[in-house]
Amino acid sequence: MTIKITHIEQTDSTNVYLQRLQAATDIRGCAVAACRQTAGRGMGDNIWESEAGQNLTFSVALDMSFLRAAAQFQLSKAVSLGLLDALSGAANEKHFTIKWPNDIYCEGHKIGGILINNTINGSMMDVSIIGIGLNVNQTTFKEWPTNPSSLHNLTGRKHQLEPLLQSVCLHIEKQWERLKELNKTNDFTSLDNDYLNNLLRYHTWGDYEVGGNVKNLFMEGVDPFGRLKLRDALGETHTFDIKEVKFRW
Numbered sequence: 001m002t003i004k005i006t007h008i009e010q011t012d013s014t015n016v017y018l019q020r021l022q023a024a025t026d027i028r029g030c031a032v033a034a035c036r037q038t039a040g041r042g043m044g045d046n047i048w049e050s051e052a053g054q055n056l057t058f059s060v061a062l063d064m065s066f067l068r069a070a071a072q073f074q075l076s077k078a079v080s081l082g083l084l085d086a087l088s089g090a091a092n093e094k095h096f097t098i099k100w101p102n103d104i105y106c107e108g109h110k111i112g113g114i115l116i117n118n119t120i121n122g123s124m125m126d127v128s129i130i131g132i133g134l135n136v137n138q139t140t141f142k143e144w145p146t147n148p149s150s151l152h153n154l155t156g157r158k159h160q161l162e163p164l165l166q167s168v169c170l171h172i173e174k175q176w177e178r179l180k181e182l183n184k185t186n187d188f189t190s191l192d193n194d195y196l197n198n199l200l201r202y203h204t205w206g207d208y209e210v211g212g213n214v215k216n217l218f219m220e221g222v223d224p225f226g227r228l229k230l231r232d233a234l235g236e237t238h239t240f241d242i243k244e245v246k247f248r249w
Helices: 014-022 073-090 151-155 161-185 189-197
Strands: 004-011 030-037 056-063 096-099 103-106 109-121 124-134 205-210 213-222 228-231 237-240
Touching (some): 014 030, 014 056, 014 109, 073 103, 073 109, 073 124, 073 189, 161 189, 189 213
Parallel strands (some): 004 030
Antiparallel strands (some): 030 056, 056 124, 096 103, 103 109, 109 124, 205 213, 228 237
C-alpha cells in the first residue's frame, strides 16, 4: 500500500470528509490534507484549534480488515508510534512522548492529536479513518488545559509542511505494515513494548483527577482494550476509559 495524498483548501473536517467519500468509493490508502478546517475535532468531540496554513490537519484511510475488532487499540499504538518516528526525524533534538491514549506531547506541551473512526465487519475491522492534527508553525494558542504548543515554538524554527506530511504518512504506512505482519502470529509484544516505552508517565507516580478528586497513582500501562491501568497507594489497580480520568500537572 502507498498512501496517496490529496490537498484541499478548506473543509469542515478531513475525517468527516473521508467518511462522506467512503459512501461512494473505496477510500483505502487515501489521505486528505486541508489548509483550513472549519470544524476540526479532537477526542470526545473537542474542538481542535488550528491556524489556517500553519499546521497539518489531515486524515488517512487504512484497510484494517486483517485485524480483529477486539484488537483495534493496536492500530492506535501503531499510528502514535508512526507520528513519533516522523517527529523525531523533523526535530531529533527534542524528545516526544505519547500521552494516553494517543496525544503527542513534548516538554509538557501537546503538539499533536489523533482521532480514529473505525468501521467494523462482524468480528473484524474494516476501514479506519485516522484524523491527525499536528501543530507545526503556529506560535500562539488559547490557554487550553492541554497546554498546546508547536514544533516552531519548541525548536525555534519554521518547518516545511509538505515534507513533514509526507514523512508522517510514510511512517504511518510502515507501522501499518508492521502491524499487519505481527497480526499473522497474533503476537503484538514488540508493538506493545514500543508503545509503553514511549508512554508519558509509564511506571511512574503522578496526579490524576478521578470523580472530581485528585489522587496520586502509579501508571501500570494499558489493558488489551486500551484502557488506562493505574494503581493506588494501597496496591489496588483501577482501569479507566477516556473521560473517566484526567491528567493533572
